[in-house]
Amino acid sequence: xxxxxxxxxxxxxxxxxxxxxxxxxxxxxxxxxxxxxxxxxxxxxxxxxxxxxxxxxxxxxxxxxxxxxxxxxxxxxxxxxxxxxxxxxxxxxxxxxxxxxxxxxxxxxxxxxxxxxxxxxxxxxxxxxxxxxxxxxxxxxxxxxxxxxxxxxxxxxxxxxxxxxxxxxxxxxxxxxxxxxxxxxxxxxxxxxxxxxxxxx
Numbered sequence: 001x002x003x004x005x006x007x008x009x010x011x012x013x014x015x016x017x018x019x020x021x022x023x024x025x026x027x028x029x030x031x032x033x034x035x036x037x038x039x040x041x042x043x044x045x046x047x048x049x050x051x052x053x054x055x056x057x058x059x060x061x062x063x064x065x066x067x068x069x070x071x072x073x074x075x076x077x078x079x080x081x082x083x084x085x086x087x088x089x090x091x092x093x094x095x096x097x098x099x100x101x102x103x104x105x106x107x108x109x110x111x112x113x114x115x116x117x118x119x120x121x122x123x124x125x126x127x128x129x130x131x132x133x134x135x136x137x138x139x140x141x142x143x144x145x146x147x148x149x150x151x152x153x154x155x156x157x158x159x160x161x162x163x164x165x166x167x168x169x170x171x172x173x174x175x176x177x178x179x180x181x182x183x184x185x186x187x188x189x190x191x192x193x194x195x196x197x198x199x200x201x
Contacts, residue, residue, distance in 0.1 A: 001083040001187040004033040006090035011043020013088035013109055016176035017183060018050050026180060028187040033080050035073065037092055053080070059092065070097035077101075086183055087141065094141055104193050106141040107186060109179045111171045113137060113153055118146035123167045126158065134158050134167060136175045138182035140193065149198045151182045151191060 005014045014034060020026050034047035037059045044054045055076055062069035074097060077085075087094070087108040094106065112122035114137040117129070126134045135155040142148040154174045158167060185191050185200065192199045 001029060002032040002081050003029050003084045003086060003183070003187065004035055004077055004080070004082040005031065005047075005086045005088050007034060007036050007041055007043035007047075007088055008038050008091040009041055009043060009089050011041065011046050011088065012172065013175055013179050014043050014086075015046060017086065017088070017180050018047070018052065020180040020184075026184050026187065028189075029084070029183055033077075033082060035076065037069075037090070043089075066093065067095045067097050070095045074098060074101055084183075084187060085141075086179070088179065093145070096143055099141060099143055104140050105186075107138055107151065107179075107182055108141050108146070108148070109175050110137045110139065110146050111168065111175065113155060114139060114146055114150060121164075123171065124164045127162060127164060127167060132158055134171065136171050136178055138178050140198070149193050149196050151185070151198050152178050154178050 005017060007014050018031060021031055031052055034043065034052050034054045036044050036056050039056045047054045057073050057076060059069055085102055085106040110122060112126060113135045117125040133155050135153060137153045138151045140148040140151065156170055156174060190201045192201055
């Protein structure tokens with residue numbers, strides 16, 4: 001399947017996917033495009049260095065029109081025959097324009113054990129709440145904020161002396177394993193969605 005990775009920042013989860021692809025661990029995924037809403041996202045330079053086609057879609061003309069932005073993105077995806085989308089630190093909320101065009105073909109990584117602590121600063125939310133276990137979740141994207149059906153989760157202990165930075169760094173290590181694994185399952189057509197449940201075939 002031809003895959004587009006959406007990024008807004010440094011792109012460490014994108015790098016994890018590209019590294020797994022280089023090792024031959026994503027046989028059914030062709031990383032065909034990296035798309036960003038930020039012209040200066042370091043991830044774009046990294047993707048170019050890896051020989052992956054990149055594109056910047058400027059969000060400024062669409063400040064009050066998220067659907068309009070996604071319609072522009074959809075044009076780009078169709079031009080490149082994209083079949084599957086991975087959100088890897090993409091800092092925009094996806095609208096039904098894309099969700100309906102790619103039903104159960106958009107996945108996202110979130111640094112918490114959903115449904116706990118959705119949205120921004122999930123690690124800080126977890127620490128402020130005093131949880132003993134946190135982790136990360138890969139889920140399909142729907143119209144809600146981190147509410148789509150859960151594909152994979154990994155739990156890690158929260159240490160008494162953890163800060164937002166230390167917890168984030170430990171969770172990120174597991175994100176780098178979990179997201180490529182979920183992408184492999186999805187592009188190998190080994191996932192079946194039934195309501196909120198995702199079954200591994």
